[in-house]
Amino acid sequence: MFDSRILDASTFVQKLIADTSNNLLRGPSLANLEIERRKLLYGKNNDKELMETLLQYFLRFGHLACFTSDVEKFLLVLPLDKKTELSEKLTKSASSLSIVPIKVLGQSITLWKIQELIGNMYKLAVSELERTALQMTEMYCKNLPLSKDLDPQESMHGEELLSMSCNVLVQLFWRTRNFGYFMEAIMVLEFGLNIRRHAWQYKILLVHLYSHLGIISLAYDRYKALDVKNILMETVLHHIFPQLMESPLWLDLNNLLKDYLKFMDEHFRESADLTFLAYRHRNYSKVIEFVQFKERLQHSSQYLVARVESSILQLKQNADDIEDEESVLKSMKCGIHFVELSNEIGSKSVTFNEDWQSRPWWTPTPEKNYLLGPFEGISYCPKENLMEERETNVRRVIEKKSLLPRMIYLSIQSASASIKDNFEVNDSLSDPKVSPELKYLLECYAKMLGFSLSDAIEVVVGVSNGLKSSGAFGANMVDWLNFAVFLNAWNLNSHEVERPDVNGCGPLSWNIVNSLLENCILEKVRSMESLICSPPSDLPILVKMVTEPLAWHTLVIQSCVRSSVPSGKKKKKSGTADQSISPVCHAIRDSIRSTHGIVEDVAKWLGHHVKKSEDENLDIIFSSLQRNGQDEGPGQVFQALGTYISSINETELGDRTSQALKSWSPVDVARKLVSGQRAVLSEFLRICQSKIKSLQAMQQQMAQV
Incomplete structure (x- = not known):
């Protein structure tokens, strides 16, 4: 029965691919991946078929930001050695692919994401991690001209690179306990926000970085900059609520609680009216949906x-x-x-x-913070546990x-x-x-x-x-x-x-x-x-x-x-x-x-x-970023940012990005800390x-x- 049904599914998908003229549609290719995954789970083929299908998918869609999330479930069924082998094959194939700058950028980001997903990033030596963080930051700077004509509220090409560089620097801090890496991670994100103030990923990472330093006032400022409204208050509040509860900033906590509880109470009142309205119009599926949603909010842990x-x-x-x-x-x-x-x-x-x-x-839930413990190395952390x-x-x-x-x-x-x-x-x-x-x-x-x-x-x-x-x-x-x-x-x-x-x-x-x-x-x-x-x-x-x-x-x-x-x-x-x-x-x-x-x-x-004098604290911060002639240690990424700013081409970047880069001041960030x-x-x-x-x-x- 399985053989018969999987054959029918495979025949249908192949016909669908043949009849489709649009090469941008991912659905048929994802269906192919699912067929190979099922075959592997039922023992009808080996790892090679699934790995080959994944490679073909990368050749077509590896430049897209969604590639890693697309293939995550398929990678989970492969053993660790096969995941590593696949990563190597993807890296080799990328060198012979597109010469279009935006696609090359997308493929590079995807390869780093795959390494992070399968856990290879946590096994690299300190020197290799430093080099990786540096490459990510330099690639971001190099590709800034690609975003010259974008609207200020649009996502930039390669925007994820600074978030990824931050993650690598935080891992270096976790391994070595060298505070300079942590400070570099903050500098990298603040640098990115100076160029594109609407990058919510940077703000969320900074909320957690500042919280880890105990600087809850800055963490709360970055949280407020997210401009969270309506139901997002329920889904995003966890980024700041636990930290603010343990801080002495009672006025800020009171305002946060007041806004959140006001929204929830108003929603419960409106939900009753909407439920009654749906019932009057005999839209019973909506009645059930409203009631279930209200119960979910009423039982919310937050x-x-x-x-x-x-x-x-x-x-x-x-x-x-x-x-x-x-x-x-x-x-x-x-x-x-x-x-x-x-x-x-x-x-x-x-x-x-x-x-x-x-x-x-590093902090998958409010109660969990890997940085507070010794370095153990992590790969895949199941959320359900x-x-x-x-x-x-x-x-x-x-x-x-x-x-x-x-x-x-x-x-x-x-x-x-x-x-x-x-x-x-x-x-x-x-x-x-x-x-x-x-x-x-x-x-x-x-x-x-x-x-x-x-x-x-x-x-x-x-x-x-x-x-x-x-x-x-x-x-x-x-x-x-x-x-x-x-x-x-x-x-x-x-x-x-x-x-x-x-x-x-x-x-x-x-x-x-x-x-x-x-x-x-x-x-x-x-x-x-x-x-x-x-x-x-x-x-x-x-x-x-x-x-x-x-x-x-x-x-x-x-x-x-x-x-x-x-x-x-x-x-x-x-x-x-x-x-x-x-x-x-x-x-x-x-x-x-x-x-x-x-x-x-x-x-x-x-x-x-x-x-304590401000100058004394500033000296402590910037001394942590000094290389002092050493081969390893924090400071490479920070220096790379300074070198890039000193040699910017205003014609390539455009007026808005150039002005943002000129206004960038590490001293201002340190003073803010x-x-x-x-x-x-x-x-x-x-x-x-x-x-x-x-x-x-x-x-x-x-x-x-």
Whole structure:
């Protein structure tokens, strides 16, 4: 049956080819490739027939930009040695093909793409990779005259060459850890954007390069330049959203979330109207299509994260003033809705509507970044495996984040109740349900970390006492610190982990939090060196530790301070009350002092880098691009760009391209890097200074107790 049907298909395709006068139609040739692939899969022929058909396809269509995507599925069925053999045959055949410059350019690009696709590019020596990046860049410059008469918004001939050169340079950085290659990749893309400002591929690559350097302000600028609108917000948001969530640029994050959630909510309303309209016109297939599309968006992983993150951002922005924080919590119904979302997420289907193909190879998903690990070499990375892992991760993230608003609210209440027990308060009584509910949520949170409540307590106590290293927290350090903060708040009222500290000055849980925050935060500060030439992978974690667990801890302290400070509404109990509250007040003062010291150390470190002179940072950047007479190392591509600009022919290039090349300034790019990093650090410093001011006010209030 297979033989009969494949023969009929082959006869039909051959007749179709014979009857077709248009040599530009790829369909019949692709059908031929599919027939040979099926034969190979069914054992009806060997690799040679498929390889020969692929070679013939290259001879006809190898100059087209779509060639690599056309043949990708056919290459997958060939073993690695046959792929390499085919690549060599394609290279040999290309030398005897067209002499038309545009076709020669297209074939050269295709050959490099095939090498990258089959994994050969990751096996080349460092010197060969340097030569490849140089050849790609020089070929781009050489062929600029071909685009002389194109419209400014049209894609240039050979535009992909700079993206490919960037990918090779990033791989060189991954292999050697030489920062100069990374800087060259940025320079190459900024050079391309200076000539053609509508090249979206360059902008997306720069978003990820700047994000890796921690310069989120520049990454966000490049993202905004994409001018993303309507449904593209859902498919393109993943390029910047995770990085912006971990940055101190709260205003930018707020604007991004506001625009995205506004679009989604408006779309849901419009979708209902469109569905009803389609039903009235008896277009039932459209009804089904609208309903399915709406459900896909409602279950979007990004939409669920954005809804929770929008609320957490408000809590972070108001954490320095407990009155403002309580007002925000009240508008969220004290976080109850988010707890319900956390319970529901386990049974909900989560959809991923992002365009993963547009992500660079080194970060195929937001959770994955090959550059953070040692060089391993990669070839083909199946997306479906990443998606399964990603769905599990996203569910866990949403569940944990959804518990935070309610746990913050309960922690404030618990801390307040622990102090009020020592006062006669006529107008308020502590809610007896607070402690049991907070314990239940702590159990849920511990379970999400992979532990029972008792085991999780043992872990945080062990790390705070120095019996275990902070490495016991793994990649979930911020989550563990959150757990410790909420554990302390619960313990203040429940006294279930009630053991005096070594000085007999209050419950052990205060010391646990103080010790953990100090050790983990200052450890991160000490681990970061010169930020401009060393991608600060620890900076986002440091920002999260200061703006989340430390911020929640200061809210607990504020709640205690507010209940401790004498006022007209409170009257201290006599005798034993003064004696019993003394250790607690001492613990609160110690915690304020400890937290104040931590934030001041972070602020000093930030101030040092913010005040660093621009010239010093510029020297660091350009020294990384100097060859210094060495045979290998970064700088070749950068020098080639400078050499080309110094010898441009204005008549060949045209006025617009010539002017763009003359206006190109590597110094301006370097200055933009320095000022972009300073903007991020300055914003973080402003957050720290606000917390210092709040803590100082608490110290003054406690002096009255």
